[in-house]
Amino acid sequence: MGTGLKYISTLDDSVSETTIGRKSSSLARVKKAGFITPDSFCINSTAYFEFINQNKLQKLIDVELGRKSIEEMRWEELWDCGLRIRSQILKAAIPDQLIKEIKEKIPPDFLKSGVAIRSSSLQEDMKNASFAGLYDSYLNCNNFLSIFDAILKVWASLWSDRALLYRKEINLDSENSAMCILAQRMIQGEYSGVGFSTDPNDRTSDHLMIEIVPGLCSGLVDGSVEPINYILDRSNLEVIDSKERIEKQHSTIEINHNIVRNVGKILLELEDLFKHPVDVEWSSKKGRITLLQVRPISYRQEKDEKRSWYLTLTPNQKKLSSLADEVEKELIPKLKYEGNQLALEKLTPLSNPDLAEKITSRLHQLHYWREVYKEKFIPLAHGVREFGQYYNDNLKPQDPYEFIYLLKSCPRIAGQRFKALKECSATLVKSKGVSAYLTTWLAQSRKKLTEKNIIAIKNEPNGKSFCEQYNLLKKKYFDIAINSACWKNRDDVIITLLLNYSTAKSPLDDNLKEQQLLNQYLLTTDNASHAKALLKIGRLSWSLRDDDNLLLSKIESQLILALNQAKERLISLGRLQRSVKINEEDAHTIAQALTETSSKPIRLTSKERNHANNVTTNIKPRQIKGQPAVPGTVSGIACRISSLDDIKKFTPGSIILCRAVDPNMTHLIPLSSGIIEQRGGMLIHGVIIARELGIPCVNGVGQALDSVNNGDRLTIDGTLGIIILEKKCGDINSNNESTD
């Protein structure tokens, strides 16, 4: 190599794309053709591989990626996977030789200008897939520590959740994928921007597009600064359309027009050089245009809607702040208000057509709020991740989820519900007469307490105060739904819970640890106001993540109540059988039936999804792998939960097994000894509560869990993410070996 260095080359050296990555390689080509580029050097792929080998990271990456098939991972699991790899990479040591070479390549004046550390992977910037923004770049590093820190972060970005999302297109593979780095002297431009040699919004047009912002380009790239957009005619480089603000001075407009014409000229020359339309990132100082990066414009059509949606879930801090404001001050109060208003409406006096109208409007409300949930609440939940990553990047903790301790202090509805359940349970246990009465009542297999029952309870010692507490508990916390059934219609389930709730574990209040971590967090950051702002968003996002679900469930509950009311009427008309279970999908049919005079039986189209295992081979999982969510080992009896009836049958001390612990059932967790969820993720509801209570949890288990039945004996290893099933089939020996 031209530099005589092992890990570093310059843009003037003749080195291959596989050595320095595509971004560096393209810029080297541009420089060779005579365009202006910043002082740069490249950290090659050998450096990356040396770093990985020296720190024994390849096996670790393999283990993380091999926990389960990546195709089966939900986006939350991808994020967790990326977080764990990032956390290890950031704690690893950069090879001494590379440190020496970097120090050699960066003289004091280079460092003083600031250094941009940009990703230059072997896979990015391809013609068919540019993957712009997939990997990280860091600007304005002005000391060696920040440069080394940025290098680690760029290397880590090779394994980010975004990269994992596109793993197939970029052939992501621990053995062969490498991240090279382009280090550039910062150009403190007067204006910066991006440019496209053909309009990316209209490929067939004869236009090119340029965006311009004052100062550095970073705000434009991350979306925090609104650029001025110019459309130019390719044939004469005249501005034919722009989004210039009216208040701009004429001189500014003139300057901008000169710059964009220069950039336009360069774009056409580059297109000629690359024989393909290109996009560039540029900076202008005293009329000189410096090219920061050049790549082919990709016309990749994103076919996967969910993937596109996922990529929108990472708003920048500014957007996150305004989203937090909107959610906290407008949406959550509105959702709460609407739920409460609906709960006040009396359905019994309504005529059939009015009830039909009510069902339709409640269905619309539910759909509306689900859309809000998807568009606003889920992206806000990203605030926790944004904070978590910042915390880990700064503190490099042993446990990559340590940051959760700083989020817990906010009161959540679920926490208030837990406290209310505990208090009501304590009253019940103290009131022997009430307990005895309710135990006898439960034995009669009734679901709802009648007026007569309530009078009888009130006549028992302390009965009146129990009734008051119980009614308040139901009204405040149980007007929610689970699997198309309303909690508040099932006194039998709530009372069973209350009778057992004295044994429920309480979360540990570790205020001292929280305070220590907070001090540590604020001490290690070099930008306290940024750190505090992220913590604030994280906490808000954390506190709302349960509440939004519970409030949404209240709206769902009101729809189900209206459907149940309609069901009773249709049963009395002989149009529906009591055994038929009505779901939300039937709402339109039911509403329509209420407006008809017909006496014909109603045909419902919705079907319960059948999760039962239909495969009849004699294959049985013996050990199931999932994500290690909460450490600890426990053995117990499996109790599958998917309905209120299952909750009623739940025996304290059992292991909960479910598709997902919804916030509508998180209060069951303190009664359990372990949690297994098919849904994966370290920041999902079940894990959050289990972690607070120290209950072992494995999640992200997948379909294999369908083979586990109620009553099966299991062992959970929450540290390794393994579920061991007690041997039942093919027991050819008497010894009961359990693990491999």
Next chain:
Amino acid sequence: MDKKKFDLQNEHLHKNDSNKNAVLSKIRRLLLSEDFAILCTKDEKAAYGSLVAFYISDDLKHLIFATPDYTNKYKLLNYCQQVSIVVDDRAKHQNKISNISAITMNGQATQVTGKDNIDNAKAKLLDKHGYLDELTASDSCVFFNVEIKRCLYVTHIQEVYEWVPD
């Protein structure tokens, strides 16, 4: 549970390919594609492992291997017929532990007797391992047939399935 929201978050569960038939196919593929296995035998004092070239029947119920009759494994097989056999594909995935799959079989090993049975076992083994012609022609060579009672298939490091032949 809000079903729509659940579906949004869990669509992968319905596409999951780790169903039982897929597992059986993987077991089959591994056993038919590998040539060698570790045979585990024991006596009253110790366990003993040895490498054997094997043939497995298409229904995966019978495994055949050959050994001279003066070997340790022969002695041990006469002591205890309960054996364990391990087959794995680590040679194909040297650097990726999570891609390695392994099968542990439990079964009963019986020496093949009777000319027709011996000829049959020899033909099957040689069909797969032609280079064993010298060994199988030797007077000291005996064949064992292992009736497979159970297979434990391990993948992704610690994901374990049990298959019991009908």
